[in-house]
Amino acid sequence: MTLQFNDETFRGDYSYFNTEHAIKRLPFPFDRDEYVYSVNIEAHPGGPKGSPFEFRFDVDEHYVSEMKDRAITLDDDPLRCQSLPHMELAGWDLLEIIMVSKAEDYTDLFTLHRDGNRWHWINRPLGIEQRFTFLDPTTLPCGPMEYITRQTQGDFALLHERDGNLWMDAGMVTSQADWSLDFDIGMNFFEWHAPVPKAKQMGVFDKALKFLLAMQQGQSYRRLNWTMTVNPRLDTSPENYHKWGPEKRTITPENVGRKQHLRIELQSFWRLPRSNAIAFPIRCYLACLEDICTQPKWGRRLHRVLRDIDPTLAEYKGFAVNQDMIVNYLSQFDDGAPTSPGIFPDA
Amino acid sequence: MSKQMMLEVTEVEPLTPLVTRFRFEHPEKAPLPIFSGGAHVVVEMPDGEMLRRNAYSLISDPNDASGYEIAVRREETGRGGSRYMHSEVTPGTRMRISVPTNLFALDPRARKHVLIAGGIGITPFLSHLRQLDLLQQPFELHYAARSRDEAAGLKLLPKSARIHVQISDEGNRMDLGEILTDQPIGTHVYVCGPEGLISAVLDAAARHGWPKGALHSEAFASPPPGKPFTVTLAKSGRTIEVSASQSLLEALEAAKVEIDWSCRGGACGRCETKVAACDGQIEHNDHWLSRDERAEQKKIMPCMSRFTGAALVLDL
Incomplete structure (x- = not known):
């Protein structure tokens, strides 16, 4: 199958859309009719053919437009991409793992030729061809992490391990659920997670850190997270809150199905071989309520999850102000029938 | 437990009368995962009835995927892992080796x-x-x-x-x-x-x-040998004998008790086990538990630590 790339925007006229194919393969984040915190980690990659879990780095119909949107965000605010000086080797690790994976998993889209440290990279969807020397930053137009993440969907944090903790010492963050790399850079695992409600008391972070520190190369993992976003906007950053925050007030009972989006994060975790750092890609999938409700199981389930969610989490995820309208809208898709286990839609 | 690879010994070179270098390569010459300076692998040794697993630092070039090299010092008074390497392992021997793990990385911020x-x-x-x-x-x-x-x-x-x-x-x-x-x-x-x-x-x-x-x-720790002792498992009620030349972790593994591990040298914390009851003295040989935790005797690192006394009951 050759992928067709959508011509669409994530700001302004918000022309973003999902084809039927994209909807059916969404990584719907709820495997039951309620939402509770859990360290819901499983091995990655691995999943049904065509699902976003099949390959190491999923490339979908939004690829080209997402990369254009990233470039706009970076032009406005270069601090969305930062790498502390000791993280360059981790950047090369990331570049290697992404180039090798994409060239193996999407042979029609990407090609990588390697002759020792002389590499030749072809990215057909973006029309890029680059010959460079691996580990020599002067042979690339920018640092290795920036170079490869300008060509890869999702945000990226590179975590340095030291003193029994992980430190967010590099990243490319332009499609985030209201957090700031410029604010978090240099923080440790507990510091950057401090705003998350309830989880600390539950001991979630101690367990998660212990798990991450024990992670070895060749064993990568994923988990799903989610939040709610009004309009299909990738850059919901604190820096631009004045642009997207007020849009929450534009929701009406008439437009909620089109405007209100479920924002799904497919997060994965990779131990990098050369630097011993950990790569943390956070891939964002957006789907409006109408899209979700084309799958009866998901419509029923999302209604139940958002109706019964802990009010603290509704506040933290930023949709408390519109919760009634959202739940009212979704209720028309919930006939009370039981839902099947797991995240995938019924055939 | 680590992901493992079956590799073949391709070189055995005595570096000194006490220390021997071993080189491992993939039997089909497939490239091995590259690694970072300071990383170690765990080498599995089927020593008679016993399956030994010892951690050794990699001494070869981290960027060289063609093979892994380790250097092993013969410890006459050890539990037997290094003696096994020196006496049983020759070019052609196939051994299970874990993927590299690093608990001793350089801090790249250093000037x-x-x-x-x-x-x-x-x-x-x-x-x-x-x-x-x-x-x-x-x-x-x-x-x-x-x-x-x-x-x-x-x-x-x-x-x-x-x-x-x-x-x-x-x-x-x-x-x-x-x-x-x-x-x-x-x-x-x-x-x-x-x-x-x-x-x-x-x-x-x-x-x-x-x-x-x-x-x-x-x-540079491998589990020290010591006096034999007995442990009881709280959940199953089983008792397990730990011989003089066995670590507690090895004895648990021999008894088919599932237990997580990584470094087998008391540094990574993976095998930390709760102690349900302790009438005696735990010999804490690890670097993981704090001074207070050692004194409480409510946790033990089975990869390194031993016990003397009347009864040790593990929460397993």
């Missing part, structure tokens, strides 16, 4: 790296040196050994004005005070070797006002 090795503790620094060369970062290495028989690193170290070797049999001693004085701000110190050397370095560094975050150590 200079001071590496201090004692005896067989030179091994992690051999891969560190390659990484430093790649990163072009300033360093100096100080290597102390009792005798040339023990100084396996001599054959493997490049000639460099930044590498200093002291053989104590020949009357040369490492002067820690001098090494730790007048280093530029932002220097990090790494020490690997016997307990005595590690504590000497850490004490001297503290006296000279070094910040704790700039000090890194890896004890």
